[in-house]
Each structure stands twice: as structure tokens, then as C-alpha cells.
Amino acid sequence: MMTEKAKILIVDDNPNNRLAIRTILKGVDAQLQEAANGFDALTMALETNYALILLDVQMPEMDGYEVCEQLRADQRTADTPVIFLTAAYKENSDKMRGYTAGATDYLTKPLDDHILKAKVHVFLRLYSQYQQLQENNAALTLAASVFESQQGMMITDADNSIIRVNKAFTAMTGYSPEEAIGKNPGFLKSGRYDSDFYLGLWHSIEYSGTWQGEIWNRRKNGEIYPQWLTITSVKNNNGVVTHYIGTMTDISEYKTAEEQIRQLAFYDPLTGLPNRRLLLELLQHGIDSCSRDGKIMALMILGLDHFKPINDSLGHLAGDELLQQVAARLLDRLRNIDMLARLGGDEFTVLLENINHVDDASRVAENIIADFKQPFYLSLDPTRGIHIGVSIGISLYAQPGTTPAHLLDQADAALYKAKDNGRNCFAYFSEDLTLAARKRIELEARLRLVIEREELQVYYQAQVDIATDKIIGAEALIRWHPPIEGFTSPWQFINFAEKTGLITTIGAWILKETCRQGKQWLDAGLPPLVLAVNVSPYQFQHSDIITLVADVLKDSQFPAHYLELELTESGLMENQDKNLLILNELRQLGIHIAIDDFGTGYSSLAYLKHFPVSTLKIDKSFIDDIPYKQDDMAIAATIIAMGHMLGFKVLAEGVETPEQLAFLQEKGCDRYQGYIKSRPIPAQEFEQLLRTQQ
Template identity: 45%
Template structure:
């Protein structure tokens, strides 16, 4: 009888998947901890931990596999928790850690704890099924009493801080501030407006010219999505793309961008304009979709655009998230006829081994390495090495963020193939780019001049 009662009690207070305390038990414990801290005039911390892009795992690998990951994370959190620490699962991929008995100046202590949590979660998984899977997390932190005097306020504010950690690039932590409450409300507004934007055709594709380093001629365009919100005007991608990624709306937006841009490039071809290669970004979530390859095939077929004119950009992060399945997906995309590029190279898991393993065509150097060349010796060395590496693997090199002649001259000297950036021009609406193409303009190759030359001068 006692064993049955203990079992019932445990089922009521613990999460069945991970064995950690569940949401009701956590909330009760937190309220008791607040009472104790108030009486002893002590402080406590609430850490709201959310796994990064966990929905991608569920969507691409299935919920049973996602449960395996959650169980493994739960074990790590349970095995490492110490005195004055309570760990539980709120639900989904959200976990809560309550830290009590904090020192008088708790920031350094809590910071070290958050860093330790992130390191623990990022460790390689053991076991055949989870091998090659990378999981990161974002943590938001609130402190009693300054960030809330009851459990609900502390959890809500830690949640707001967690979203700020995701906005800072994920796999990091952030302490709560009053400004985050305003930011959280703004995020909810953007999310609700974003859901209607696709239906109401509020998105627009801009096209940034990609220019031959030697010829100065436009050789391609990168499709960039823009959002004209009827209430707030033009919304910058940095404001809505991360939210679209988190909510899953990025998949529909990405499919729309590919279809719209492919139809536009096909229309330019039909009008007799110079042929251009269309570059389109694949978001990490898109790359994990099981029907990705068929979706690409269908979109291009409906637009009437030959796949050989399309290059798909994929980030290093997206490749690593898909783990051992990435090479097969890339090969299927290649079989569909498109070209493949690594976007923002050098900012993630840059490795010669994966460049050799994957069927890539283009390597794109991130703007952060271009910004200070040729004046910064470190960036010069990094950029030179990347271009040489690409050359040895017979990959085309594209540099983004080129803004001045000195940068272009350096890239020409190193043998870079293509560049894009404000030196030639920003992303343009289709009509404006069409006018530019019809004028046949290109940037003069002589670094001492600024005139534009007609493309027709090419031999």
C-alpha cells in the first residue's frame, strides 16, 4: 500500500519522460524557496533553459527520436545538479533550474553555473542513435527579489531573458532586464503579424547583384526577402527571420521566396536579358524538412526555371544540425540539378574534412572577415587561407559585404571569383534591378576609377 502511494505521489510530481520534477512540483518548490529566501534575506535565481531549434529535430527525425534527446538531456541535468539546486522539466524542450543559498553577490556564481550547463548540454552524445547530433541551449536568468517577488513573475521574466539569449545567437545565456518585457511583447506582436503576412502577400523579394571580381559584370543575384507590414512599414529581416525560424513559418516563407524569385529570373531570361544565376538561402529548418528536395523540384518546375541556374546557400550550422544525414540530402539536391554553396563560411564549424565530404560548388566568405581587409592582418590571413582552401578543392569563392575599392583590390589579388556588397549596390526591387540589367552597366575594373562600364564590353 505504501509503495503504491509513493508511486502515485511520484507520478504526480515528476515528469514521466525524464524523471525530473514536473511543472506543478517546480512551481510549488519555487514558492517555498521564495518564502525561505525572504525570511533569511537571501537571494535565489531561476534559470529557464530551452533547447535550440529542438522543433527541427522533431520535424525531421520524429518525436520518438526527440524523446530520446529529451531523456538524455534530463539525465545530464539530473547527474550534474548539486547542493541548493532543483531541476525540473516544464514541458516540451523547456527546463527550469532553481538555485538557492546564493552568495551575497550572486552574478558571478550564477554566470559560472549557466556556462557549466551550456557546456554539459553541448557535450557529444554517447550511443549509436544519438551519435553526430549536436544540441545547444539558450538560458534566461531572473533573480529574486529584484526581478520578481513570486514564482510566476520570476519564471515569466526568465523566459523573456531566454528569448533574448536566442536573439543574441543562441547557445548562450542572458540575465533579465526591464527592457526585455517590452521586447517580449514586441516579439509577440511581430509573430502575430507574421502569420497573416504570407496570406496577405506582404512579402517582397529584393535582388542583390553578385559581381565578377575580374569583369565587373553582374553574374548573379541573391534573393533577399523583405516584409512590408501595413502597420509598421518595412520590417528588417533581422527582426522577423529569427521569429519565423522559431515558429516554423520560415519553411513557407522560404518556399514562397524560391518560387517568386525563380519566376522573376525566368521572366528576365525570356525578355532576352543576360543570364543570371539565382542564389537562394535555405534556412536550417528548411534544410531539415523531409520533403525538401521534392519541394525544390516542384518550385522550379512551376516557375519554368532550369535548376542549373539556381544555387542554394546552406549555413555550416544547418549542416552540422542534420549530422550524418547531411551528405545524403546534399547529394539529392545535386541530383536535382542545383548548385550548392556554404554560406557565412568561417563563422561556424569550418572544417576541411566536411568541405571534402560534401558535394559543394561554392564557398561564401562571411562579411565579418571582409570588413577590415586589407588593414587587419588577422582578417587578411583568414580570408587568404579560405580562398586558397577553396581553390585547392575547386570551389568558387564569393565574398559578401564588399564596401570599398581596397577590399575589392585585395580580393582580386587573392583570386576571389565573385563579390557582393554596397560597393556595387544593395538589394533592389525587381523593377530596379531590371533597369540596371537593361542599362548593361558594370563596375570598372580599374580601382582608381568609379565609372560604370556596359556589360557589352566583355569579350
Template identity: 35%
Template sequence: MPETILNILILEDSATDAELMLHTLRKEGLNVSAHVTMTRQGYVAALNDEIDLILSDYNLPQYDALQALEHLNALGYDIPFILVSGTIGDQRAVEIIRRGATDYLLKSRMPKLGQVVKRALQERHILHEKQQVEEQLHLERDLLHNVIDGLEMQVMITDRDFNIQVLNWQAQKLVPVGQSATEMTCYQLTRGFDSPCSEHGMECPIETALAKNRATKVQQNYQDENGENVSVEKTATLLRNRQDDVTGIFLTCRDISENMRQKEDIAYKEMQLEQILHYDTLTGLPQRDFFFDLLHSHMVGCQKNNRTLALLYLDLDRFKNINDTLGHTVGDQVLQEVAQRLQNNIRITDNLSRMSGDEFLITLDPADNLSEVTQLAQKFLSVISVPMKIEHHRFHLTASIGISLFPGDATSPEKLLSCADSAMYRAKESGRDAFRFYKPHMNEKAQGLLWLETELRLAIEQEQLELHYQPQYDLNTGQLVGMEALVRWNHPEKGMIPPGEFIPQAEETSLIIPLGEWVLNTACRQIAAWHAMGISPIRMAVNISAVQFYRIDLAQMVAKLLDHYGLPATLLELEITESVLMDDVEAAAETMNKLTAMGIQLSIDDFGTGYSSLSYLKRFPISTLKIDRSFINDVTINEQDAAIALSIISLAGHMGIEVLAEGVETVEQLSFLQRHACQYGQGYLFNRPLPAKDIERQLKTAHLPECLQ
């Protein structure tokens, strides 16, 4: 690349001195282009050009440096101004610096000019960067305040001592005239108390949340000034920094004395979406992705301070029997009780997460004392084994725990989890109700994964893979609007191997690259084949893994495929998960902008299950959010799932983003989605994923599912 040219304006009546300045700067390695003048007219005219730096003598025949500096300031130009002059006295030098000059150099010290110029340019660069950061912070603060002010409930953020930091407009109405909210506490503002609610016979949500170290919801009942009974539901959510320290409390106050619970729940969930999606809705514990962020932070700290960390993988023994015999409602209550028991017994420096189902993860930091790790593991087994009574049922649970150590067993979160998982299975094999430390010879599962990897390589080479297609429908008109391509593996000996078994293994190896290319190529070829049959063009959605997204030139590969099959880009939609976008925001934005510039649509798959962030919805060119099936399964019977689904629909609607619900399996779910303006859906209620030949028959006959007719 050509070297950057530094455009300099020199106010100097001595041609010799001006030439000496240029010579000195070029000797310092600066590529300079200069305009030399000694008059006001020449100075003013030169300012119309792109000037990077001004060097000025103090006294000129008809002009001086102070006048030049005042003219520059009047125009509002941000150009470094350096006085290069003979001896003018300290008082004059201080005065010109006070008026805005960047620096001052005596001509007798001309060899130092290059250093002075470089320093001035560097300071200006740093200042510009700081201004950009401050502007971004202001924008983000404005966005936060706008979102909070959009809620029709009282919302405030306090510190740990109840002092108010932020109020939304609803809560601002409570502030007495002449008082400042930031000089008040939450109990003064909402109840007029001079001490926390707990000292007035009411449970304080902030105190309870801090004591339990998790989000807390309480109900307060009292009489207002008119003697009317009022019930208020208050929810306190702990705000944490990356070190998991509580830095504040997000407090909402909701009047539930009127029959408006559902409407206000939706509004509350919309505001809390980014916070809630980091936590498991059943137990209140961090979800997997958030837990892995915490685990990574712990590992960085341990490596820096030469500490040992232990990861415990806890799995309840035979928990499936409870769900199968007593139902998921009882099973959920059991999981809540287990989560509470574990939460009550971890140390303040440790973290607890619900991995999935009946699996929990615990980080012990520090874990330098293996005797203490052993004692804690046994303690967890003991508290779980204490009989529990739920809905007249008495349970005696046991668990199996696998333990891996950082850095001894692994140096990455994924490997550390794999080691703990292997140790947990060894604990189950030893009779359950036990814990085991990971040992290198625990390779049974690893050998199985190795077999899977080997066979998958052959599957790609020998064309054992095939695509099935699941239609996507407009829930209002019943129109077929698209297909999702889903890969299937028909193993010659094992039969159909579920994607959940081989996709993760492919993502851990380089196999996801050829597998992903095969899926994209096959999907594009199928679109072209249907078009050749006279079938109306239809959009095809294809899942893209993180490895594909970052390790290859995805946009270039897609462009070649579309050109090869003669397809318009509008017929292809790429599905990306939330976590993929957050791995490298800048690279993700660049790739997505390339794809959308071609006309390709982008959707977020399984929205709500990963590292959700409202900021990326406005930053990335996203056309569709796909509500994860985990929220649709119980959307008609679980208020929390319904609230999250409705929050996603509402959020997308306000941002001009389309919404598609995955896993629609019942008419009741369909009716719920239609009532609440969800545009699109897919699921077994309409069609199972089918091979191309079976889908073709429906495309040719334009057959609509009965539930959409």
C-alpha cells in the first residue's frame, strides 16, 4: 500500500526555516506535503484543503501565531497547531498553549521537530478514539433508557444498599416534587419507608435475592392511602459483571391487584429478555452458554494466579423414571428442589449451572486442595440423597458426579467438560451414587466418537448422506413459503443415525467443512431440479455451523454455487445460531453484509437458547428469528414459555424482523401463534421432514395441511 502523505501548512516568513522543517520531518521518516505561506490570505485559503498539521512561527510581517490560532478555533477545525519559533519568552509560550496550541518548540531545537509532530498526531488519534468510544457508550445508554421507558410498569436499578440509580418514566412519577430520585432509596420511593421493607413486616425482594444469590419474586400486600387493598409483585434480578460479582439489582414493581397479569408479564419479559435468556427458566440457574462464559473467566483467573479449578458434571440417577411415572410437572419440581439444594451448598466463589435435563455443572474455584474437592463432591451427593416430599410423593434420589481438573486434565472448557463427562459415566458404571475423578484411560466414549468420526468421513465420500425437507408455511394464508434442508445419515449397518449424534462430532473436527459444502450444494441442486420440473421457485433454508461461518470464505462459496445452478440469491436462506455471531462480532458482521449484499436472507436459528443480545439484532442484517421448539412445546400451558415466545414476536415486530416458530405439533400451538401474529411456522403438525421425492408430490399438487386450509 502507498505510504500515507502528511499534509502540512507552514506559516513562516523564512524560506530557509521552512525548508529546514521539511528536511527534519522527512529525515524522521514522515512523508510530508507542505503548503508554505506568511500571509493571512494564504493561511485562510490553505485551510480549505485537507490539512493534517499546522507549523507556525510566532511573528510574521503582517500576521502572528495567536491570530492564526484564533482563526482556526473560530472555524472549529480539529488540527494540531505547533508553534515553531525563536525565543519568545515563557509567558508568551504559556499563553499560546493556553489558547489551544498543541505544542511549542524552539527553532534552536529543530532536530526534535519530528518527535513533537509524531506525538501531536498520536495524541489527536487517541483523542478521536476516545470520543468514538464515548459516543458509542452514550448511544448504548440511550438505547437502554428507551427500552426501559417503553415499559408500562415501574422499573428501577439500585445498588446493593437500595440506592436508586436509574428509573423509567413510570417509576419517575413517584418521585416527590423537588426531590431527586438518585438521593432516594427504593423503599422510600415506593412505600415511603425510612428502612427496608423487611423491617415493616414485608419480604424485601432485594434482600432475598442477595441472600439466595438468584433472581427472586415476592408479593407484597398492603393498603394504600385510600384504604384500598393493593397487591404488588416485585422481582429483583441480580446484575453481575464478568467476574460474577453483583453490581446492582434490576427491580420491577407490578400491580397484580387488577386482572392484567398476562399483559404485564409480556411487557416484563420483553424488557428482561436479554437477562432472562442467560438463565434457565425452571431453576433460575445460568444456562449452558452463560455458564461456559463464567467457566472461561475462572480458567483465565486460575491460569494467571496458578490455581487449580475443578469442574463437576452431576447427573441424577434414574431421573427419567420420575418423569415417565409421575409426569413432567412433578419432575420439574424435583429439579427445582435439587437446584436449590445445590445452590445452598456451593461456596461463594463457585458457580452452578443446569446443563440440560437432569444434568448440572459446578465449578469449584479454587480447587487446590483435592481433599476439599472430595468433601464437597460427597456433600453434594449427600444433600441430594436426603428424602424429599413433593405432592404427597416421597423421593430418595441419588446422583453420579464426574470431576475434571484444570489445567491438569484439560486446558479448554470443552475438553474439561468432556473429561468430566467421561468420569461421570464411570461413576454410573461403578454403581451410581458416587463420584469419580477423570483419568486418562477413560477412553470408552472417546473411542466411540473416534469410530463415529471415521464412519462419517466414509459417509461423505460414499454418499450415505441425504437431505430431507420440512416445509415452512405462512400461518395466516396457509401458503407454502419455504423449505428447511435437514441432513440425514443412512449408515449401511447402523441404519439412520440421528443428526444429534454426528453433527456435534463433525463440528469438533474439520468434517463440518465438507459436510456443510455437501448440504449447501445438494440443497441448491434440488432447488434447480424442482425449477426444471416446472415447480414454482421456493426458498430453501440451510443451517450453517460456526466452523463454516468463520473458517471458509462462505460468501464466495455460496456465490459460486448460485452461479453454477443459475439460481437467484433470494431463493437461499442461511440459518445461523446466536452463539456463532458472538464469537467474533466484527468478522460476523463482515460476512453477513457480504451475503445480504448478494440478496441472501439470514435467520437466527433456535433464538432464545444462546447468548442473546439485543444489540446484535440492530447491528446484523437479520431477516428472520426462529423461535426454538423448547419454547413452543409448552407455549399453551407454561406462562414463562408463552411470555418468552410473545416477547420474541413483539421484539421482532418492532424491529421489522420476521418470526418463524419451530416445532409446531398441536392445533393449540398453531392457534396461539396465529392469535399473536407469528408470521410463519414449521413442525410435525404440518409435515415431517421428508425425502425430496415425497415433498415433490406435495409441491406439484399444491397440497396444504388440513389445519391451514
């Protein structure tokens, strides 16, 4: 016999919503029908047996609650499953009103495709099972053939004593027929329900002849499990109940799948911590509690300092293990009533409810920072300690009307402040941070647009051989047009790009453009130049600089020995062993390495001799006051002498006067750059300068 396809009714006054649901349920083995209002829905439901009704709550004229109440009032539709679709719950009472009206389940808009499809599949399966049960029950007798069903079956007499069970019952419960027959089915109770629940169950059987629903019972081994149970009364010709038939299906797998869906929806799969979605729900609960009880609540966002370099260098598996250890260490530090969540990436949140004073949050933050001073040990190398810090932004709930999203934004702004303050510290939100955060977001958006529109330009400043006064190279410098409000200097621009991580994209673009331009000049017959490109510490640590340089040289065909990378002294000293390996690989490509702004950082010439460096650049700050400051003159002379002793070429930055140039010539400096020769100028003007010299 061909089984008729199950039907699902979609009820929503908004045609776009109905179309969206149809799209999600495309491919579901069911016939989808639609109703645009409550009246049509009731008419269709009375004429058609639906497996499931997806019912919008907010509709004009007749809302979802009234529709559901009328469905439940009619015997033909009383048991049809109804899932309410609603945008939000204003109060718990709204949800209770829905269940009172007869709702089977709730889904919140915007709908999660996977959850909707999963629930629909479950109800279709249950509908299929229910249809099968109905067919079985219609023809049910005490014949033995009935007991060949794959579903557990139990027959009792009118006094509710078991007189027969089938093999599926035994397999499901663990009780043999001998152990079950003669007993009241109450011995299967799980203990989860009170007497009122069972009174309602028997009330339904008494008045409608049947009851069906999900119920938890207990197996012989003590395990509590869920089943879908249908109890039907059997009457004789006089209408007197002679037997009760119970048909049961183990739905443990469905419940497991349902829990898996919940885990995916509300928990981070890596750490097992609540995710952002669950955090927002718990934040709202905390806000409601604080508003009611007058308590203080603090929200912290924790950002791990220097996590990305570890993740990039050791690999994602090691990074994942480190995040798991961070989660475990934080859980050990917090109280049982505190809530820890993972926002994603290297950011965690801590929700402190029911604190008595603001200082309580400060103490927790201080303790967390102190905890992170202890190293982490990964399975990749259990003997090597990994050190990371943590920056913490804190927002407080104190003002009615604050939303979870506002608290998160405020804590995020405070986190930026903590990072700006030097990292490995904490900061509280204040109103001025909102303006700063907004400005930062606007600037970042503008900068991204500048990159996308290719409004960046490379300017070139001549580097000159002191002995011949000939241009032998140039430093590539970033400029932009039109002007960007908020950036008044290249230093501001680069500093902001580093904080946002955009420096990696910008740095790669400058390198490609400089090598392209250098190759073009060589092809045009201009004298060979060493072109120097700055590499920021962030780009050096957070990108595969070796692969980038190799690819750019290959694509541009620019000779490697004409390319020089400038790195800051302080940046090289941050992770000396790792940086030495990177520099050696870069030198093997054939390029040159220069130390920029020398004298402003470690100033360790003895250590620098271990690096494959070819040039030292004396920082402009030591040149500015020559010949007026004896200290600066002494420092510059010492750097030149020691640099030569260690085999480095020395270049002075910021040379602007003949007196400065004369001093450098006297001390044997090799090269210089500065306004005395040329300002940074566009490529076309720099080419003209070269041709004039030629």
C-alpha cells in the first residue's frame, strides 16, 4: 500500500517568511502547504491531517495563540504538533502562554536552518511512527501477530495489571515476560514526574480513549531513558474498558541528537565553554537579576597577548591545545558561580555576578594576570614553557536599560585601552572610550577602503654615497592620496595599521610595488639601485615573510641583491632565536638586511654581529642637533666606528644641513639620506632626479 506523503502547514502573514521556510525545508520528504492567516490555517487543518504546523505568533486579526487554542479544542486537530515561530519573548509568561495554548515546541527568529530542519525531521519521523501506530491500533487484537512489532508493546487488563508484553518490550526495558506480567506498569516509572502528571495522563485516556507523548521511564538496569508512549483503551460493545494497550518507542537517539544540536548551538566545540550566543542569554539573565536585586555585575573580555605568533610558529594543533589549557586555568581561578565563555579566536569572557564592590572585579583581573605569569606546557614539547600574557577589558552593569550587546561593546573598548596601555594589564570602560572606539572603527574602515581603492602610493627618498655624493639607493616610504582625516603623519598611519593588523597587507603591497618599480627602472637603463623596504615588527612576526619575499622577487624578476629590508632594532630583539633563523633564510635569498633607527633600542652592537646584517641606520634623533650637542655627536661617532669594526655599512638618516654632512664625512660614515639631498618624492620625480644625475 502506497503511503501518502506527510504534510506540513506553514502559517505566517508575511509571504517572505513563508518563502524562507520553504527554502530551508527544500528536500524534506513532505508536502509543504501555506496559510496567510489564522482563519485559513484553521480551515485547512480541519480538512487535512498535518504531520506538523509551523505557526507564527504575531499575526493580525487572529494571533498564533488563538489559532493554537482552537486547534486544541477540536478533537480532529487536538494532537497535531505545533511549533511556534516567534521573533522574541518579552517575558517568560509569553512562553508559558504558548505552552498553555498547546504549543509543542518553540523556535526563535531568525531561524537557524539546521535546528529547524532537525526538528522537522524528528516530527516527521514521529508522525510516521504515529501513523503506523494508528494503523496498528485500528487493527489491534490480542492476536500474536501484533506482538511481532518492532515497538515495545504491553497489554494490561482493566485494573491495569500487565497480562502480556512482546519481545521488543523485553529488549527495551530488560524485563522478561515473567518479571513483568501481573505487575502494575508503575514499576517502570523513572521518578521524574509527580502525581499530577499521571492524573492528567489518565484523564486524557478516560475522556479521549488515548494518550501519547514523550515520557522518561526506567530500565531494569536502573538507566533512565526517553520513550514515545501511546496508551489506548480497548472497550467492549457496551463501551466498558476491558484492556489498555501501551505502545512505546525508544527515542534515546533522537534526544542525543537534540543535545548535540544544542551543544553546537550554544557551546564552543574546542573548549566546551559557552559561546557568544549562550553568553548573550546569560548576560540578559544577569542584567535582569541585577535590576531586580540591586546587585553589581562585571563583564570581562580577555585577549591573549602574543597568541598569534605561537599559533603560526607551532601550528594550529598546538594553538588549540594552548586555548584548552587557558580555559582550564581560568576555570580553576574563578568561582563556581562565575561564568567563563569563549568568544572565538584568542578572546574569552568572564561574567562576575553578585559582586559587592568594583574592587572585586579588579582583584579577579589581577589574579588572572598573575596566573598567566606561569608558563604553559604543550604536548608538542613538554619541557619547553610557553609564555603568554593577557589583557583584560572590564565593563560594569550599573545603568538600567543596558543591553548585553552594550556591555560587550564596552568591555571590548576597555580591552583596546588595556592593549594600548602596554598589554598584560586591565582597564575599565569609561564613556570617552566609546568615542575612541567609534573613531577607531571609522578610521579602520577608511583605511581598508584606501587599500581597496589603491589610493596608496610609494615615495622614494634618495640614499647617497658620502664619498661620491651619488645616489646609490632609495628608501621606499608609504604615502596616501587623498588625505585621510585622523592621520596627520606617516608614523600615525603605520602605528594604526599595526594595531589593526592591516600593516601586513600594506607591507606586502609596498614590497610588490617597490620591486615592480625597481625592475622597471633597470629595464629603462637607469643605474642599479638598492631599494630599501621597511618591514614592521608586526609583519615580521605575524606573516610568512620568507615566502612573501621569495614570491615577490620571482614574480617581479627584480634581482635579490638590489633589495634591502629594513627592520627596527627593538623588533629584532623581541624573539632573538626565532628572528635569527628568519634573517638567515632571507639572506640566503640574496637580499640585504638593514637595522633601522639604530641607537633607540637595545644598541647592542656586540649582539647584532650574530645577525646577518649589512647596514646600520643611525636614527635621525642623533643627527638633528649636530654640531650643537656633544652627546649626540659622540653617539653618532661611536656607532660609525663600532659599526665599521663589526663589518657593517653605516647610513645616517635625517641629514638636512651642510654641517651635519661635513661631520659625517669626517667620521667616515658611508651613506646618508635626508632633505639636504631630496625629500621623499613620487616614482616619476625620483626617476627624473636619477636621470639628472646620470
